[in-house]
């Protein structure tokens with residue numbers, strides 16, 4: 001028996017309730033889309049992930065981030081499934097956390113606002129780049145705002161399907177779902193309109209905290225301080 005320390009949330013993974021009602025993001029994301037997206041799509045990623053891990057008790061103590069970072073050490077039989085379904089679980093879990101009903105004209109403040117101005121020119125220029133990158137992405141995937149630890153700079157880019165940016169060692173601050181299930185009921189083929197509506201439901205306060213509390217930022221800060229002491 002391998003004795004693994006249980007560090008929940010680990011296997012069996014479970015679907016956390018949304019921190020708001022399914023209709024709370026109306027009219028920007030409709031209640032029917034939110035319901036099927038959370039209770040059906042996200043739930044199915046978790047169900048399939050648990051099914052794949054079921055017969056591998058040595059993997060049951062790991063958080064989803066750890067499993068995704070160790071993909072190349074996982075049994076070949078479940079590697080792709082953990083990548084696809086586990087990636088889907090992690091991305092959706094993060095996605096729900098950065099949404100906020102009636103966020104209206106909220107904007108980033110403080111250190112994050114300064115970093116956005118520094119790296120994109122202005123908040124408006126950042127928003128334009130995020131929407132354009134998401135609109136241009138072919139087929140399913142996600143658009144990201146992330147911090148690059150080596151430089152501390154912010155970048156906007158997209159990744160296909162359920163690829164997370166964990167292996168790239170980039171730190172996600174904000175993501176939006178480009179899969180058709182995220183918008184097709186209301187926006188049909190209007191992905192740019194869906195992306196534009198996203199600015200009404202972003203929890204910038206939380207995203208700002210993520211930026212300020214990024215462990216990688218702290219490491220860089222520690223190194224910077226050490227140089228002067």
Ligand code: MN
Pocket residue numbers: 037041092177179181182
């Ligand atoms: Mn989705």
